Amino acid sequence: MAFPSYMRGRAVFQASLQTKLLLTFVILLVIVLSCFLAYVNWIVIKPLKISNENEMLVTTATASNQLDEYINNQIQLSHRILSNQQIFQILNNAKPWHTTEGLRQSRALRDMMFEAIGPTMNIRDMIIFNLEGQAISAFIGHNDNPSSLAAEWKEELATGITGSGGYMLAPHSSGGMAFTRAISNQNGQIFGYLSIMLDESYLSMPAEDMLAGDLYIVNKAGEIVVSSPHVQIDNGLPSLRSVGPSSGLYINDAEDYVAYHQSSVTGWTTYLVTPKRAVLGPVNSVKYLSITLITALMIFSFIYIYLSSKKFLLPIRKLRHQISRIQYSNLNVRVDNNAHNNELIALNDSFQELLVRLQQSIEREKLALHEEVKARGSALQAQIAPHFIHNSLYLISIAAQEGKNEVVSAMCKHLSDSLRYIVSSPYQHVSLSEELEHTRNYLSLVQHNYEDDLQWIIEADESAQFIQLPRLVIQPFVENCIEHAFADIDPPWRLAIRVKLYNGIWAIEIVDNGSGIEEDRLAEIMDNITGSEAREHELHIHSSGLGNMGVVNTVNRLKLMYRNRLFFNLFNNGGQERGVTVQIIGSLTRDFY
Numbered sequence: 386m387a388f389p390s391y392m393r394g395r396a397v398f399q400a401s402l403q404t405k406l407l408l409t410f411v412i413l414l415v416i417v418l419s420c421f422l423a424y425v426n427w428i429v430i431k432p433l434k435i436s437n438e439n440e441m442l443v444t445t446a447t448a449s450n451q452l453d454e455y456i457n458n459q460i461q462l463s464h465r466i467l468s469n470q471q472i473f474q475i476l477n478n479a480k481p482w483h484t485t486e487g488l489r490q491s492r493a494l495r496d497m498m499f500e501a502i503g504p505t506m507n508i509r510d511m512i513i514f515n516l517e518g519q520a521i522s523a524f525i526g527h528n529d530n531p532s533s534l535a536a537e538w539k540e541e542l543a544t545g546i547t548g549s550g551g552y553m554l555a556p557h558s559s560g561g562m563a564f565t566r567a568i569s570n571q572n573g574q575i576f577g578y579l580s581i582m583l584d585e586s587y588l589s590m591p592a593e594d595m596l597a598g599d600l601y602i603v604n605k606a607g608e609i610v611v612s613s614p615h616v617q618i619d620n621g622l623p624s625l626r627s628v629g630p631s632s633g634l635y636i637n638d639a640e641d642y643v644a645y646h647q648s649s650v651t652g653w654t655t656y657l658v659t660p661k662r663a664v665l666g667p668v669n670s671v672k673y674l675s676i677t678l679i680t681a682l683m684i685f686s687f688i689y690i691y692l693s694s695k696k697f698l699l700p701i702r703k704l705r706h707q708i709s710r711i712q713y714s715n716l717n718v719r720v721d722n723n724a725h726n727n728e729l730i731a732l733n734d735s736f737q738e739l740l741v742r743l744q745q746s747i748e749r750e751k752l753a754l755h756e757e758v759k760a761r762g763s764a765l766q767a768q769i770a771p772h773f774i775h776n777s778l779y780l781i782s783i784a785a786q787e788g789k790n791e792v793v794s795a796m797c798k799h800l801s802d803s804l805r806y807i808v809s810s811p812y813q814h815v816s817l818s819e820e821l822e823h824t825r826n827y828l829s830l831v832q833h834n835y836e837d838d839l840q841w842i843i844e845a846d847e848s849a850q851f852i853q854l855p856r857l858v859i860q861p862f863v864e865n866c867i868e869h870a871f872a873d874i875d876p877p878w879r880l881a882i883r884v885k886l887y888n889g890i891w892a893i894e895i896v897d898n899g900s901g902i903e904e905d906r907l908a909e910i911m912d913n914i915t916g917s918e919a920r921e922h923e924l925h926i927h928s929s930g931l932g933n934m935g936v937v938n939t940v941n942r943l944k945l946m947y948r949n950r951l952f953f954n955l956f957n958n959g960g961q962e963r964g965v966t967v968q969i970i971g972s973l974t975r976d977f978y
Contacts, residue, residue: 870899
């Protein structure tokens with residue numbers, strides 16, 4: 386049983402059973418694998434990322450605490466110096482260093498420093514200044530040691546604005562870092578100043594063991610105190626954000642991870658700048674490995690499901706293929722029943738019995754019904770063709786009388802195309818695209834007579850080729866519009882033909898801006914159409930008007946073709962828009978008869 390061409394077009398959009406089964410399992414597989422990927426992300430990847438970030442915070446805090454411990458050692462060292470009461474006596478009566486008494490006092494101060502430092506020395510040098518800020522004694526006495534204390538340091542130490550610790554950390558003139566505090570008694574009286582030159586090797590020790598990332602220790606003024614050995618300060622600092630008195634982690638403008646920890650001892654902030662790839666390297670490795678495994682599993686599962694579904698549906702596909710070969714002439718064909726599925730064997734037996742019964746009934750009805758419908762449709766179509774030819778020749782004669790030779794030639798060309806369309810296989814159905822092309826020829830023919838007074842448009846897409854119709858079902862409506870609808874109104878006369886197809890339903894709308902139809906006459910026409918075949922003879926006796934063969938004949942031919950799958954409507958346009966709208970709505974079917 387062959388399918389019409391428009392049904393073969395529709396079959397392209399219908400998914401096979403194998404496709405539906407494959408899609409069902411694929412969707413289920415995607416859901417399962419998505420859940421697995423989410424599980425890996427929350428249970429493995431996210432904790433691993435948090436662990437790497439926490440490790441950065443711990444590293445930063447450890448480096449900051451290591452430096453705090455070194456500074457605390459210097460605080461304790463200064464306390465040991467200040468706990469010796471002899472230093473206040475010496476500083477209270479300090480003599481110039483080049484005098485004998487000055488040299489004696491310098492040696493006494495050096496002995497105090499030696500006793501306070503002990504056997505292990507973790508500083509570069511220690512200097513004691515008098516109240517005027519002049520150096521009067523040094524433990525080692527390097528040549529680059531400052532000979533006097535900076536005036537601003539004296540002011541800060543004297544006014545007590547250095548902080549709760551009573552000391553200050555600042556670079557000295559030789560380029561190193563100095564721990565400086567005032568030498569004062571319990572009453573707050575200042576006798577001099579103690580400056581400890583810090584050892585750079587101890588200061589930079591926290592930055593030497595960094596395996597990943599760069600370490601920066603920045604003082605309150607934003608100056609770098611310590612940095613990783615390979616960092617070039619001249620190349621500029623990375624983007625370091627000002628932070629509060631706490632620790633944390635953020636991502637800078639270069640997308641580097643920056644962990645920070647602010648010391649409660651020095652007020653310095655330790656930054657650990659780690660590139661994003663170093664922080665997320667293990668995380669990305671786990672993520673990419675998971676994605677690779679899931680992708681491989683999906684591909685394997687997809688291939689397995691595809692092959693399994695193909696093998697499972699192979700007997701059904703064979704049965705469908707053999708059924709599709711069955712025609713009216715070979716309903717007794719035997720279907721291959723070599724299936725190993727009991728349900729398919731039972732289906733084959735039932736189908737064979739059905740074929741026998743169908744052949745007995747179809748053979749009796751097929752020929753008679755086909756010939757009857759063909760004869761009735763041909764008779765109705767034969768009534769329209771002479772009417773169309775008469776009107777066309779009349780329009781050509783008018784153009785000839787007016788001496789429009791080129792117009793007459795063009796009109797004859799359009800009439801020739803229309804006659805070829807009517808007489809070539811006149812009893813076969815045509816596509817809506819062919820019917821619209823014939824209507825265009827007719828409107829082009831009429832256009833030569835009415836010129837710019839007639840404005841028409843046809844809107845249809847490629848789907849029109851899938852709609853089958855009898856010949857001459859649109860042109861009669863258009864002809865009636867031109868002859869009757871525009872008779873009593875002034876131009877311009879507008880005519881629009883629109884075709885739509887959706888969900889197997891097609892619709893044709895023919896809209897004009899004519900004078901419309903009286904409601905009584907409109908009701909009479911619809912009653913005549915509703916009567917259909919039972920009143921066919923009565924319909925043919927009307928001699929004029931829109932209810933004659935221009936409408937009723939066409940609707941009858943459509944009903945012969947589509948039976949109860951056709952809807953026809955005729956109504957006046959509402960609102961300020963004048964004219965009439967013709968609606969023809971039908972359903973695509975497998976067989977017309």
